[in-house]
Amino acid sequence: MKSYDHKAIERKWQGIWEQEGAFHASDDKSQPKFYALIEFPYPSGQGLHVGHPRPYTALDIVARKRRMQGYNVLFPIGWDAFGLPTENYAIKNKIHPKIVTENNIARFKAQLQSLGLSFDWSREINTTDPSYYKWTQWIFLKLFEKGLAYKKEMAINWCTSCKVGLANEEVVGGVCERCGGKVERRMKTQWMLKITEYAQRLIDDLDDLDYIERVKIQQKNWIGRSEGAEVDFTVGDKKLRIYTTRPDTLFGATYMVMSPEHPYLEDWKEQLENYDEVVAYREYANSKSDFERTELAKEKTGVELKGIRAINPVNGQSIPIWISDYVLMSYGTGAIMAVPAHDTRDWEFAKKFGLPIIEVVSGGEVEKEAFTDIANGVMVNSGFLDGMQVKEAKNAIIAYLEEKGLGERKVNYKLRDWVFSRQRYWGEPIPLVYCEHCGKWVPLPESELPLMLPEVDSYEPGPNGESPLASMEEWVNTTCPVCGGPAKRETDTMPQWAGSSWYFLRYMDPHNDECLASKENLEYWSPVDWYNGGMEHTTLHLLYSRFWHKFLYDIGVVSTPEPYQKRTSHGMILGENNEKMSKSRGNVVNPDDIVEEFGADTMRLYEMFIGDFEKAVPWSQNGVKGCRRFLERVWKLQDMVSEEDDYTKELEIAMHRTIKKVSQDDETLKFNTAIAALMALLNDFYSAGKVSRAELRDFLILLNPAAPHITEEMWENCGFEGRIYQQEWPRYDENKTIEDTIEIGVQINGKAKGTVKIAKNAAQEEAIAAAKADEKIGSFLQGKTVVKEIYVPGRIINLVVR
Template structure:
């Protein structure tokens, strides 16, 4: 009987959904298991074959866990707000909601064609008012607890999209969406005080099972450091404070640098003698992204401020002050002390602009041929610190600064507060009004959701405000506090908002009284296994952990961390080894693969292509190989006998495969699990037949990988009641996983001279005796004296001769 996937796969997809076999229950006596993938952004381009890699992997885990008797929640939804949809709507004069619905329908059809066992009854959409009502509710709680505030901030501004971009949306100085120039601009922005949680976001990584590289990325982004704040007086009577991790090098600080946006420049404007030069430099710096400004290899630029100097607090020497774009106002205090002898960037700047270079750590001068590390040397030219080690000097100078009221010990974080507002239409409205009398006032919770009004144009205004700013009937309202005239906030939330808590809504998606019931949250959270791309292991993971911790603090959720386990997958590249993209012409459409080879073949190949955690190129030859494996499984029906259990000759291979496939799934080793199944099917064909029990076990093992064909074989051959996906995962006997015989390598003086088949539990004496009795080994020894007999149990015998 020829295998034909056409029609078969759609049939089983329909039956699964009609019978609700993958619908999780909030009222079950089974142990729960919550598996989660990053819900997709439904773009107009649809899926390419790289996208389903994560979905298929966690689907395999989810299917296996159901077979193990768990109540599994494997949900799906749509991260549907965002700038790409809005840009498409502007270009094509169509409402973003229409675009979104069309894109979601396309994505849903593609995902369902792959047989992913999502619980479609819990489908969510971040653009649905019943969903973003609770996104707005969380924002109001953040506002009421002082964690959401408004301030003037220097932001990335896209000159074409006319909106604020996050740092990650700026690539090489241009907007990653449209490729237009990005400049720095000061705007009033809503901010979330994620910095309040910086230390906890580090400490609580000890509570979760994340790969070391993911934890490292989280810690690096937060950037905790210990040092000191140092106060530098100035000749104009003001004070500049710097943060430094190296207060021990204070005697070597020969100039200061402040950012071009530092507020002190405006205060000193009337006394700075070269203000025109300063203004020109500020304008040039505003056109650069933070990445460009801080790039280590770039040429150093700057302007010396004429008319003001700083005073080094350790020796009261006057030192020049420069502005330079490599110092950011958003990091630290926006000012640094420069120690050119021991910092390459400061040294390059000093060589160009002339400040002196004073070595204060012996052997740590960046330009010495014998340069080692300025963190391990001995202090010189440093007065009270001379002769001390760097660590000793740090302690002494910090104490001196504190006692003399010129500084203090300080723990600092690179992490900045989260710029949360966007000047665009297609996002969650921020439920705040501004009243001249009362200031910023939260909307009453009873008035949520605050829905998006219909607008004639989705383009930002010429002054860079949201399109909502033109909707005067919507903007003008009354103050919930005093009843006077007020204006609604016209900025909307970033796409990060809806994705920061979506996993909670899955637990109780139809609840209109809370984001989810306490019972559902206590049962399902934390997420047991969350998989996503490495590109989301900093910001998305950090933001969602922050929101979850806040909700934990206000007793909405029962756990301090949202995800117990996080894993990441490598990309599937084009056949040319490059990232898939339309511009490279190497995109493979999964619809084409499913149509030609079937969903089961595609699923198998996505998992067999290589190490799941590493990138791997697509291979047309590889997909054909997986199709042949599916056909070999299908053709087992041709050699099926009427009766029988697992035969003695296949007992060990079956038990070993059950063990390996089960363990490999849990350890993301899908490729080797499939290889084990391929090996077992070879053993079966070598035996010439297959019994019903053998086919039953093999079918259950294969089911998480190839669910459609296994359901069809199960049904056609009446291997059991109900469906395969409702069966029990087979158990293995550890004693039966051991081979009865093993291959022992025999060496003479370390060189392989033969191999012997021996009982698996062979002892040393028996193994050595058998080796010495073998004709090939005797010939290799050639009558020489055996000095030593070495036996590595189960592996080799080595005879050392002379």
């Protein structure tokens, strides 16, 4: 037998699979379907790193297994190819982003194909293809038509490096998640998507989905539903409304805090004795991102509004008003009541500025270190609420406020509307024009879609952060589709998240020119059965795509209210030094090098065997070598094949147990233990010194999803019919996974002396006889008299001698 030549074998079978269209989804809708989805990659110039193949291989294993179980499998691939990194590279290197994208995709595609992933390449999509983004634009127009896309001036997170506005979700640790650049606040006119309209449904519908719990928790926390009340404090002739989740603590409100951007500040300009100080503080606050402003551990800062005070509506007390950067206009009403006795941040603020602290819920010392859970306390110093439990007091105070016209019950969400436009070039053009005559934004007719990106000489954003498209007068100046008068195109483009919010639908019918996908295909393939992606996208792409899908459901385009039935996540692969892989740390492992030296099957097998799929794990080159040795031992089974066309009696139980183990573990992301079971079975083959054709046949099928190339080659070499990917997944007999015999310990006078094998349901006489007949145990009994025989079924034999 020739040696295991991974290069020749992998080239051969990748060519055969492509030629045979082995993994193309069928148009036959009479079959049960299974839709497996990965987060399609962003094709960067750096190519794949070894972290990419981990989730791809995991879903590939599931997809290959499902095909053998009789499903029509859709396992597609495409490219999330718009976005800032490509544009920044194009600017730096004076290359058109389109060319950069094409080069990056070619490199990524070659790398993915070298891994033998069973993607349906006939359905490949690209978000920068006009035939694709035509439908991204179409969805935007439908959102606009339904009032869910609107434009407004607002303070946004501005990346000073990328020169682009960022959604809150794109600011991580106070910096741009893409480039790490400083983020500050700027006033910009932005297109917004009203995701808040769907906030409650995005929470409620999680209950019926098979998502891992930490994904559900992150989404619910990000949406941030809370119940409370809006309350009006009186300031001169104005009502200053606040939102609070604890209206029962109103009697403990000893001051108020407003956002430095609150519009009332301009109305009070003449009354404020320190207006210049207020303006200076507002400028200071605007230099910070929302994250920096709301960080709990930071030093508290603020300015008192001198010359005005507020009246607490429940006790008529006059209290001071402050502005502080930790209160945002984008959450609640932009103003809060402060109850320092029962809130850490309010307590710290009050202590710093010498403000009153009044306990209104009993249960602990009024000290920062001694704050207790006041949700179950008793009301004190609270007028008509005194003596009530908190829950009772909440309902009583809200009823009082509503009766007196001082406030109302309110549900609030932390979730903000999605900042959708970007002042950049490399994104989908927004298909709207502004007509002065009509006095509004006017959508392009659907017949004019796609609105193509024009060629530009420079991709640099303008000096004031406007899009490069803004300087293209010939493109900007157009006619209004409604009145025929002069109009100007929108020069902002869509964010990268636009194309990724619906890509899974296009895979269902990627070449359709009439609609984003046919009704028949959408109904057949929806929803995605199993979607795996990174935890970092839980409050970005995952939330956005659920929102878009629900909207498409509401307008009758799709047939299910949720896009993905199951969502799992994977841990990252770290460097051998247990740190995140990065060029600066010098610990990046290139998958091309692994495939070249050890083979794609070794790479795939190792990434599944490396550890718990859901946890971060360090790379180990020794582990890679171990997986290669395993495959070489598998290869040598070809010299050990016997002609028996059934399981041997010696290995029947091991075979059924392994089939059960691999079948179940592949469904629960326990790929490492599934592979360990196959390694144990291989050892059994070597111990037996042979492997029957039936045993080898099923072993190769079980191993195939993780190591497809070597198993197909051995299958062919051994003369089995067809291809492995066309075979039926092995079945196990539960009764044959249970040993007929058990090993049981034997004691003499309570001391362990050895073990014997007995029938699982052996009677006491059989068990004792087996113990006495054992050569080792018998040696301890020579010259002794057995005075007592004890047998605990399935556990122990004890012989008492003298």
